[in-house]
Amino acid sequence: MSTALSKVATTLPRFAVGKQQIFLPNHVITFISPKPLQPPNLAAFIVPLKFNKLDLRDYLWHAYGVEVRSVRSFISGKPLSKHYESGDGQDPIRHQTRRPKSEKKMLAELKVPFVFPSVPEDLSPWDNDIFKAVTEVSEGNSEDIKNLRVNRRRANVADRPVSNSRISLAKQAEALRLRKEAWSNDSELDDKWVEVEKDIQLPPSK
Structure with missing residues (x-):
């Protein structure tokens, strides 16, 4: 009887666990490979922003049977970045600066050390x-x-081939600059446009 009770005691956690059962989780937890000087009893994870320390502790216990002594969490903000978003489906809207979504990490202290496989x-x-x-x-x-x-x-x-229209336009601009010819668009005005000075006799100025 004592051996059976001891086995049950070893399988049960030493902390209160959540009662809500989740059968189809929609969250993603990423286990980060340890850094060179990181001790084996610390494990780092990338978790959703809505995750808390109790969620990670229950997740590790129910999914992998890993007991956690303590959990530390912190949120790291991302730097500003240029965002290129297509406005009409073809041309991107440039020079839009935004801050990407922040990232939440948790550092769990494991009861049993875990050595990351090489x-x-x-x-x-x-x-x-x-x-x-x-x-x-x-x-x-x-x-x-x-x-x-x-x-x-x-x-x-300047690197593109010079077209005939550009050459003609340059010659006309040079002639106007040197006043060799007057500017004209070679288009006749409508009948409603009448020179006022030609039809009205102005009195002589005193």
Whole structure:
């Protein structure tokens, strides 16, 4: 009887757990790989902003049977970034600065230390060669598109071939500047436009 009670006692948590059962959770919790000087009894997680310390403690206990002694949480804000949003579906609206959504992290102190597994040296079972080939092709295409955009921005009017209309316009502007000819658009005015000075006799000025 004592052995059965001891087994039940070891399986039950030493803290009060939540009573609400969630069968289809819609939250995502990310386990962060530890830093070089991080002790094995500390585990870092990225959690939703609405998550609290009790939620993480219950989640680790019910999902993995991991007991947590304490939890620390903090919210890290993201720096301002340029946001490019398509206005009419084609041309992006530039120079829109916004702050991305903040990120909430939690640092849990584990009762039993956990050593993060090392990265395997042989990645062939996970098709690493195919992944590298696809990555190289994708990076090459991205670099070509980036260079094309940069060259497009640098291409100004002076680098484009001179058209005949531009040459004619330059000659007309030069003639007007030197007063060699008067400006005219070669269009006849309507009948309603009448020179007032020609039809009205003004009295001589005293």
